[in-house]
Amino acid sequence: NAGVTQTPKFRVLKTGQSMTLLCAQDMNHEYMYWYRQDPGMGLRLIHYSVGEGTTAKGEVPDGYNVSRLKKQNFLLGLESAAPSQTSVYFCASSSEASRSGNTIYFGEGSWLTVV
């Protein structure tokens, strides 16, 4: 039972480079999210998706793009990486059925360093 899987787990980028973080979930969840977490801070929502083919901005969307071409996958892209984007990125998913409560399932995290 994989749950939420993120790749890669670690990555070092040079300023200006681009990359894509991949997220896959096998729980058939409608909603998927990308968060970032800086040292000593809580999680901040970057973008989220309420279903295949739809995305929406979260709290800190600037500098990131996302795509949800398949229900089980949610991709986070950095077009031109900046040192301020050095962070730990968490992908998550949830079922939005009211009876599911507010249970969000998180991946293991992706550590990104931009030099």
Place this chain on the structure above:
Amino acid sequence: LAKTTQPISMDSYEGQEVNITCSHNNIATNDYITWYQQFPSQGPRFIIQGYKTKVTNEVASLFIPADRKSSTLSLPRVSLSDTAVYYCLVGPSGSARQLTFGSGTQLTVLP
């Protein structure tokens, strides 16, 4: 969205009961209270959720007074492995995208 306030950090000793209180003065009628636990280098993990009174599961208990303006997460007989950050979130059930993770409470369990 209801704003939450919780202590930045707490220390406890192994075997003690730990109570972490969260304030949410402007909680809405349809809001639920949810607690998550995060270990270093891991994503947060759901612990418990409640609407009113008391909820208990195999991990913790959640106490919610009648006015619902605060809630208390109770961890019985903590061990060193309970050292983690604990987040209190408030929002409508089934609307996880509206939940906001604050800085949480760093619980340190000492031997």
